[in-house]
Amino acid sequence: MKKSLNCPYSMIDQEIICEHKMARVTPEDINTVHNHDGYEVVLFLKGDVNIMIEPELFKMKRGDMFFISPLVFHGIDLEDITGYERIVINVQYEYLKNLGDAETDFSTLFRNCDSANMNHLRIPEESISKFISIAGKLEEALHSKSYGHSVLSKAYLAEFLLLTCKYSENVPPQKKRSSMPVVVSKILDYIDTHLSEDITINAMSAELHYSSDHLSRAFSEATGDSLKHYINAKKIALAQKLLLQNNSPYDVCFMVGYNNYSSFSRRFSKQIGMSPKQFQLSYRAS
CATH class of the missing domain: 2.60.120.280 (Regulatory protein AraC)
Structure with missing residues (x-):
C-alpha cells in the first residue's frame, strides 16, 4: 500500500x-x-x-x-x-x-x-x-x-x-484464508492485547523476538501506515468507544494507556477533529 x-x-x-x-x-x-x-x-x-x-x-x-x-x-x-x-x-x-x-x-x-x-x-x-x-x-x-x-x-x-x-x-460463511504476513498478524495481536497499556515498539520487539526496525518495516509494507501512528489511532478508536459508554474523558485517557491528559486530548483532537469532551457531547446531542 x-x-x-x-x-x-x-x-x-x-x-x-x-x-x-x-x-x-x-x-x-x-x-x-x-x-x-x-x-x-x-x-x-x-x-x-x-x-x-x-x-x-x-x-x-x-x-x-x-x-x-x-x-x-x-x-x-x-x-x-x-x-x-x-x-x-x-x-x-x-x-x-x-x-x-x-x-x-x-x-x-x-x-x-x-x-x-x-x-x-x-x-x-x-x-x-x-x-x-x-x-x-x-x-x-x-x-x-x-x-x-x-x-x-x-x-x-x-x-x-x-x-x-x-x-x-x-449460504454458509466463507472460509477465508488470510494472506497477512505472519509478523504483521503477531503485531496486530500484540496491539489488541496491550491496547490499554503504554505500548512501545521496543517492548513489542522484545516480546515478539524481532528487531524494532523489522517490525516497523513489515507493518508499513503490509498496511501503508507507520506502526507508531497505527498504535495511536487504535487507542483513539478505543477511546471513542469508551466515551460513548459515558466514561469521563479524564478516565478514558488512562484506560487507553496514556499517562498525560494533555497529550491524550491533543492526539484525540488531531485525529477526530474535536476534543474528547466535544466528541462525547456531540453524540449525546444527536
Missing part, C-alpha cells in the same frame, strides 16, 4: 451513502488503513485487489461482499490500478439501528461467530445483478430532490440488506 499518514478516521456525514465506483484508480487515490464512525458494505465486482480488515488481509473475488463494523480499521491494496469496480454503502450507526425493528436487527450482518469486526459473504454470479440494480435505485434516490426520496432511500437500503440476509441464511 502507498504510505499516507493522513487522519485515518472519518465521520459519515450523511445517513446513507451509496456509490457504484467504476472510475480508474490512480496511486494518489489509495489511502492508508482508516476507519469510520458508521457501517460500511463493500460489494466487489472487478479488479485485482486485496482488502485489509483488521487483523486480516484477503484477496477479493467477484461477488465478495464485506460488512465492516464501526471504528474497525480497513484499507485496500491494489495489485492493478487500471480497473477496480465495486459498490460501497456507508450507513450511520444510529440510522442502521433504527432501520429495523424488534425482529430485524441489521447490525447482525456485520459480525459472525469468528469476528465481531466484520462478516463476509460470497454472492453467486447469477444474483449479483439484483444487488447492482437495487444499489443503483438507492444511489438515484439519494441524489434525487423529488418528494419522498428519503423514504425511497430507506426502502431501497432495507431491500438491499434483506436480500443480503437471505444469502446470509442460505
